Amino acid sequence: MPDRALDFDTLFAEHSEAVRERYATRSPSRI
């Protein structure tokens, strides 16, 4: 099993999407 913890490219892509979603769904539109 590959060490997914070191696949920063994939991990950051998921993180970045989550951060953008965090801002888009709650802020600033619903404030």
Added chain:
Amino acid sequence: LTSVLVHSGAAVPIFADDQHYAFRANAAFKSWAPLTDVPDCFIFFEPGRVPILLFNSPLDFWYKSADPPQGYWTRHFDIRAVAARSAARALLPADLSRTAFIGAADAEISSWGVGSVNPAKMVAYLDFARAVKSAYELACLRKANHLGARGHIAAARCVCRGRHGI
């Protein structure tokens, strides 16, 4: 509010000196990008669009600017180098009245006409969300601790061998 502007922070000058205290980007900025040591960078985000990263790269005779960011994360941003805050402002929409600013707004930034500075509900929501780490953040923590542990082990070995220099 329809967009957000996140500031990495400003370098704090030492009184009566030509140097600054060590800079640390603020947490709200770091949750966007692993750009931890460059003051006066901005991320401008409108939902549904690629976030813009205004990367501070001043032309200076005495100080070397930070190298343009590279790495796995840069493809997620529209990165534009700016030589000064005024250049950053010029690349932002003229009307920021529907933009929330997150960061420590000094007098200059306060004059940019942002609609809201650190709106309390928004900041509380974002702070709460940061308490739960993403898989990426956990991987960063593990890697950092792995590196830190190597340092601790090396230091412990030196002490055991009497090389502590005390």
